[in-house]
Amino acid sequence: MPTFPTLSPWLEYLETAHPVGIDMGLARIGKVKQALGLTFACPVFTVGGTNGKGSTCALLEAMLLAAGYKVGCHTSPHLLAFNERARINGEIASDEQLLPHFEAVESARCSFPEPVSLTYFEFTTLAIMHLFAASGLDAVILEVGLGGRLDAVNIIDTDCAVVTSIDIDHASYLGDTREKIGFEKAGIFRTGRPAICSDPVPPQSLIDHAQEIDADLWLFGRDFNYQGDKQQWSYGGRSLRRAALAYPALRGANQLLNAAAALAALEAMRERLPVSAQDMRRGLAAAELPGRFQVLPGQPAVVLDVAHNPHAAAVLGQNLDSMGYFPYTHVVFGAMQDKDIGGILKHLVDKVDHWYLSALPTARAAAPEVLEQKLLAAGFRTDADHSVQRFASPEQAYLEARKVARDNDRIVVFGSFYTVAGVIAQRKLERH
Incomplete structure (x- = not known):
């Protein structure tokens, strides 16, 4: 079983350890998850979508942090350093924090008669989840890598799923129509749990899947909405109203849609993770995400x-x-x-x-x-x-x-x- 004293050789090893870079399916990673005994004691938010995933994760994270919760956030890909993919309490995880969890995944992977082969994304996602599970967190946010149904992140039964937008991308893996892609994205929904979709025109396949599994589907325009002028904006949900909100620190035309999705997720989870209006305001103003307009x-x-x-x-x-x-x-x-x-x-x-x-x-x-x-x-x-x-x-x-x-x-x-x-x-x- 290989082991390395620093993160760089681990990442180099993982880049060539599996025959293909993207290998959709949950069977292999599911076996290793079981061997690790990986579970979360706190609520988990899973965020998928074609665009807006990273922004929605950043907004959710910032509002939960403003409310005083201890939060883990896994996003991908990274811009400059791998460690950006794992944040605990808004801080990027250090090599020292990550290394024991890389070793734990490698040990679990090799515990089978035939070691289980994992892609770079599968292996690193497991390691980051394992770090989060060991960190005594109040909430975990997981960004889907590709699609949803067969993505590594989907080995966790989420407490609240968010799908931001559905458009054509990665067509060779997910299909070449919004209907096919919508079905893949809806794969992160769970029976009886909030399933939030902020795409203003969601594909019927996503709505059908949510109804079929009896997820608690929140649709933009039906269950939650926003209104805004030049100075401020307001959110309206099923039973929550938030007026006179400042614009999110993230700039751009779609950020109110992403912020509304994040607020709907918090509304849906407010019995377990209450967040005050003031903390929502502070979080929206503090959110940061490089490279998004x-x-x-x-x-x-x-x-x-x-x-x-x-x-x-x-x-x-x-x-x-x-x-x-x-x-x-x-x-x-x-x-x-x-x-x-x-x-x-x-x-x-x-x-x-x-x-x-x-x-x-x-x-x-x-x-x-x-x-x-x-x-x-x-x-x-x-x-x-x-x-x-x-x-x-x-x-x-x-x-x-x-x-x-x-x-x-x-x-x-x-x-x-x-x-x-x-x-x-x-x-x-x-x-x-």
Whole structure:
């Protein structure tokens, strides 16, 4: 049984330990969960959806922390360091905290006559859950990695499930229609437990599945809602009203939808985890999440957004329109080859003057030449004021954009997590 003194070699080992990166199904991970004796003594929130999962987790976490609860939050993927995937009380878990739980999972995996093979995500999710189970928490928040029904996170029977939005992404795994994807996302619902969906037009498959298993389905527009003006907003649920709420610290067009979903989850769970109106306000104001329409201070304006499917790109386009006037918009973009790149670009092609297309440090990435073909196919034309360039890395692309952009322009960095992570790393280098 291998064991390593630090986290880095563990992660390197896990990257090659299982024959394929994504291997849907709960049989293998379920066996190891049993061998670990993994259970939670506190309420668990499971959050799935195409977009908005990370934001909803961050808002839920911030409000529960403001109320004084001890909270564990597991999200993925990470931007700069693996440890970002595990937070306890708002703090990123240290290597020292994580290591014993990596060893526990490896030991459980190898306790069978034939050791159980786990993917990187399955193994690390179990390790983080095991850490949370040992940490005396009041609440646990688990973000679904991919889909829902067959995702590693779904080995836990959640106390409250949230599905944020349903759109086409990961079609080769989840299906190529909203109905097929809705069924996969609804797989996190449980009989008799709150099942919250904040998609304004949920697929019928999700509603049918909730009814079939007799989950307590909360639909946006029917069971909960929000209203807002420029200054403040209000939430209305089944029996809870919250008026004069400040806007969430997370910026962007969809954040009220995500905040309403988080408040519906808290309303549904308030007998076990009461949160006062004041703590809700404090939590909404304190929530943080890098790379979700994150506007950095200074000039030129820099926007970071991990929008990597057409639905998220449409929201990013709306958010850019609401920012006001900039003479030129410079965009650093890199994406995975299995994404609907044409569908992503069509929402932004008329909002961008200069494109800086980037390769990414993974074999799954689309080559800059491919991105350029898709951009031209989407209708982008170069002239004296419009250009396309290709780069070997997001860092190089960003440095070139910085060189060209004037103070009153804006630079938008979007696409894969790798694109945004590369630019965050470059900015850190510049500061030190």
